[in-house]
Amino acid sequence: MKKRIIILGSVVVAVIVLWSAAWAVLSGLIRQNVQALAAADGVQTPNLACETLNVGGYPFRFDLDCGNARIVSGDLVVDVPGIRASARVYSPFHLLASAQGPLQLTDSFTGTRNSVAWSTLDASVNVQNWRIQRLSVSGKDVVWSDRLFGDAVIAQSPLVELHLFDIPEQHDPERHLAALAAYGRAQGLAWPGLTLTGTDADIELELSGLPDDVRNWGDPALLPSIQQAGGKLNIVRIHATDADSVLDATGTLGLDAQAMVDGQVAITSTGVAERIGPMIEEPWRTLVLGTPGAEGVYTNQLTFKNGAIFSGLVPIASVPPLF
Template sequence: MKKRIIILGSVVVAVIILWSAAWLVLAGMVRQNIEVLASADGVTTPSLACEALGIGGFPFRFDIDCSNASIVSGDVSVDMPGIRASVRVYAPTHMLVSALGPLQLTDSFTGTRNAVAWSGMEASVRLDNWRIARASVSGKDVVWSDTLFGDAVIAQSPVVEVHLFDIPEQHDAERQVAALALFGRAQNVAWPGLTLADTNAEIELELSGLPDDVRNWSDPLVLPALQQAGGELKVVSIRGTDAGSTLDASGALRLDAQGAPEGQIAVTSTGVAERIGPLIEEPWRTLVLGTPAPDGSHANQLNFRAGGIYSGLVPIAAVPPLY
């Protein structure tokens, strides 16, 4: 009996030692992969640099702490006080992320500087065979400010959330394409520049023709592949409401052979034309929202074709090819 206990104890100790060694090796690989991101050029591939990088969570998690993170992509740079990502050993395809604010966003091309602050920001991503099963981001007490001159609040909301869901019935394993549904909402939005207060906004979109492997999304040919796969952005619903106005939009867009969007977006509204009157002069306001009906509501259809946006048959803007 004593011999069996010794053998069992030895096995347990060996397993602990082996797992400890394996965890340290994996943690080292994670660190190395993150540090490689700092050497990216920030143009063709976004770069991520951490002032301090820590890997913890032993024995059943990998907790990645990146303090004073800096992300650069083209002319845009994002600085954050801290990002934490956690992956459980027994659920390696499910990542939990939290972030400290405020986020500082700088565009060196336009010269703009913005900040986004929050009391809580959390995200999660779950994959299924490298296909997104679900991805979510939620923020509390979100405040967006212009910090180029002082600290002027642009908009704020107590609750902002965005969710991505896989659409299983549209997954085509043979063609290796998938589809995603997006749902987002913001509650009690205040936007002083647009004289918005207590505004609720919701958006529902569906995008088909995507590569079913998220590792291929960074391929520079992803948009031509999406076009060839017959991908479509379906605007199921965009809706904004406050005490005195409503705005609804729906429709669908695709990419033509030249990479320009084509399709239609229907827009209906009440009280919006009066709200944006000081911001958009005629005839542009009517070209976008349409002529008023006897009850004061507006309705219009925006058509996208041949690299342009049309209000009915009237061209109102040009859209460059996306590839």
């Protein structure tokens, strides 16, 4: 019996030592891959640099902490006080992340300086066979401000959420195509510039024709591949409402052979035209929202065709090819 206990104890110790060594190697690889992002050119590939970088979570997690992160992509520079990403050993393709605020966004081309603050900001992404099963981002007490001159609030909401879901029935394994459903919402949205107060907004979208391997989403030929696959953006529902107005929109958009947006969007609203009256002059307000019916409900249909946007039969704007 004593010999068996010694053997069992030796096996346990050996497993612990081997796993500890494996964890150290894997954590080192994670650190190297993140550090390699700092060598990106920041033009073709975004550059991510961490002032401090730590990997912890031993023995059953890998917790990556990036302190004072700076992300550079072209003219845009994003500074974040802290980013944490965690993966559990038994579920390595389910990533949990969080960030400390406020985020600082600077655009050297336009000269704008914005900040986004929050009390909590959490994200979760679950990938299986390199297909997104679900991606969720949730922020509480979100405040978006203009920091160029002082600290002017642009918009704020106690809760903002975004979710992406795989649509299994639309997966085409032979053509390696997938489709995603997107749902986003903002509660109690206040946007002084648009005279919005206590607004609740919901967006439901479906996008088809995507590569089913997320590693291909950074391909410069992504839009052409979606066009060739016949991908569509289905606007299932856009709904926004507050005490005085309601806005709804549905439609379907795609890309034609010349890479121009093609499709239709139907808009229904109540009280919106009166609200935006001081901001959008006629005839543009009517061309976008339409005319009111007997009960004061505005309806209109915008058509995207041959590089133009039509309100009825009237062209109101041009849209260049997307590639």
